[in-house]
Amino acid sequence: MRRIPRRGFLAGALAGCADAATGAMTPVGAGYRPEAGSDEAELWRALDRMEEGTRQSRFLLREPAIVDYVRDVACRLAPEQCGDLRVYVVRTAQFNASMAPNGMMQVWTGLLLRCENEAQLATVIGHEIGHYIERHSLKGMLDRRNKATAGMILSLGLGAAGGGLGSELAQLAGYASMFSFNRDQEREADAVGLGLMERAGYPTIEAAKVWENLIAENKAMPQRERGPGFFATHPAQEERAETLRRQAAQQAGPADARQGEYLARLRPIRRLLLQDELALRQFDRSLIVLGRLAEALPEDAATQHFTGEAYRLRDQPGDADRALGMLGRAARLPDALAETQRSLGMIHLARRDQRAANAAFRRYIELAPAAQDRLLIQSFIREGA
Amino acid sequence: MKAIRAAILSLGLLAGCTAYEAIPGQPQAIGNGLSVVGEPEFNRRTGAIGRRAEFQQWTADGFELNALHLYGGIGEGETLSPVADRDNRRELPVFRANSNLAEAAEFVQASIAKLGGTALIEARDIRPIAFGGRDGFRFEFRITLKDEVERDGIAAGAVASGRLYLIFYHAPRQHYFERRKPAVERIIASARL
Amino acid sequence: MRALAAIALVALLAACAPGPHRGVPVLQGQAGVPVVVLMPVDVELYEITAGGMVEPKGEWTDRARPAVETALARFKNSRGIGFRNLGGVGDTETRDLILRTIRLHGAVGQAIAIHRFSPGQTLPSKRERFDWSLGAEVAPIGRAQRADYALFVHLHDSYSSGGRVAMAVAASVLTLGRAYIQMGRQEGFASLVDLRTGEIVWFNRLLESAGGDLRTPEGAGRTIAALLQDFPR
Structure with missing residues (x-):
């Protein structure tokens, strides 16, 4: 084998x-087809x-x-x-x-x-x-x-x-x-x-x-x-x-890495890319990637959200605090994701802060009324808490 | 390489004693904590699968075509795969005893994606249900594995005394999912904790 | 004594090994002669192991496909049935359905090969019946191809099993690849599917000893002949 x-x-x-x-072989030119x-x-x-x-x-x-x-x-x-x-x-x-x-x-x-x-x-x-x-x-x-x-x-x-x-x-x-x-x-x-x-x-x-x-x-x-x-x-x-x-170092002449163009073009699928990245559950590594992305896009809600998610899911000592900080920041950005509220609610719930959890979950459902987990999340909203 | 050889070896042994038995339409114990009423159209795989006695696999037409996994309790620090517990190098999610239902559902979905080695999984209709007389969750999912056959699935479970009791089912979308769905729904409805 | 036991075991296994499944005595055509459409042959030659590595398996060359196709053509001509290759498929929907069904057939055929042909792997619920199917969803293929039946042929190099088994252990919960390794160097099966109902009316799998070297016309011919022996008239 x-x-x-x-x-x-x-x-x-x-x-x-x-x-x-092996020997001399001509490089491939335009329109090349093998014999x-x-x-x-x-x-x-x-x-x-x-x-x-x-x-x-x-x-x-x-x-x-x-x-x-x-x-x-x-x-x-x-x-x-x-x-x-x-x-x-x-x-x-x-x-x-x-x-x-x-x-x-x-x-x-x-x-x-x-x-x-x-x-x-x-x-x-x-x-x-x-x-x-x-x-x-x-x-x-x-x-x-x-x-x-x-x-x-x-x-x-x-x-x-x-x-x-x-x-x-x-x-x-x-x-x-x-x-x-x-x-x-x-x-x-x-x-x-x-x-x-x-x-x-x-x-x-x-x-x-x-x-x-x-x-x-x-x-x-x-x-x-x-x-x-x-x-x-x-x-x-x-x-x-x-x-x-x-x-x-030997390069002469002007050059442009075209960072703005690249980030803008990738924008429509960034969420998908980050979601797939997190699904690998290699959080330490993902956090490095996310950190680089956050430097380039400090105001990007998806990047902040998934950074918070990486901490929440990794769940090592101190991660809940880090997640809370990140997610809180993500929630205040103009194009905030509805899911950020869901994650915030989860952390509040784990800390037995029912009132804060209620508020986050309510906001989640308000922002994503068609969410697939709406009914389950709704069940976490407990009045009189 | 060594790990793979060992894995092949262990399955070889396992295959030697794997067989299938009929499931009578009576309560079936899944470990100590869970019981469901059997469905004769399903068959139970016998022999040691992994190391957990409270883990059972049932199928009606073969595991490629419909697979029902029943867990009589996943405890703190355990994963969805009895084999992975022994050698968890696959970054499988680990169950936490203090999980709420949404976190438990999240754990199940992430584990299935990871075990399936695919990014192509989508959960739908995640809702609270009564499972075995307790507050539980249920969701459906669609997954494409490496064989590129699109499969649909159902997962249902509850967390009680820090353990996750879980049943999940998956089958190719074409023909097989619907064919056994009624029996699966009856099994889930019959769960007792 | 030991030799006797071995002979007894071989005899026992031989007695247990069922022949091809035959669900219908004769094929029925909508308009006289039954029409069978031949689906593209499903051939796979390698597998990824659980570690994400690829293992080359065997020495197939690109001669295998034409050889198999020639063997199938020879088989077709020897029959009085209206055999036909898959024709042009117009709409994307039918094309998608065909692809989906070929993929599903791979999974179904594996399940049958294990649960009907492997000793000790019988499913009690299926002891008395053979009700595997590709689903009534296949009907549009029959309409588009004007055919009554479809023949699916699946030939995989079984070296893939090493990888599959490792994968099966690692992902034993999903159990999609399993202990069907004892099938020999070549893993092959063929199904005849009634395009009106999706039912598998005839099924056979390749025995380890029966397969030939697919790279040679003789080997491919022997393989196809073994696989399609007892094909219904």
């Missing part, structure tokens, strides 16, 4: 065993079938405004490849993205939540486009001495053949893990990504920040919650962040 580490943006540092990249009958054509065929499965997954986020935006960023970075790539946003609260050799690009919602600005999203997309342009997947496939792996890559597509049968999500993740790149290829993809960023006018320093943020998140997690791969290769991550930081 062989296990392949989960592949995607994170896998760079994971790929310890480096098969040397009929070649190995690469076979790979594409399998991937096309898999893509059919991706298209039909219930886990796809289908908001056109978000998908279009991600595609716009990709096109801004690599106008030459714009016509050849198809973007899929997958509703999974993990940080990852991938781009298959046939042009299927997947961006997970956990990545969208974690990027602080458009430049950081461009970092990850640019890196993936780097793998694509350099045809790393194909090189890896041809290179693999183990025929079984190549067979697996080709056969993966079969799972999706016939129109997305079986477990599409498994296929998404399976796709993500089927190529593992070696360290040289990761460096090459980083370099291509940085070049694309600079050309598109993004500050390349943001590339280093992506890694630094991830490292900070992982440090916040209790040992047992850290992913095996990520933690195991921690020094490699730090080294990578340093390299990127050094390379960024």
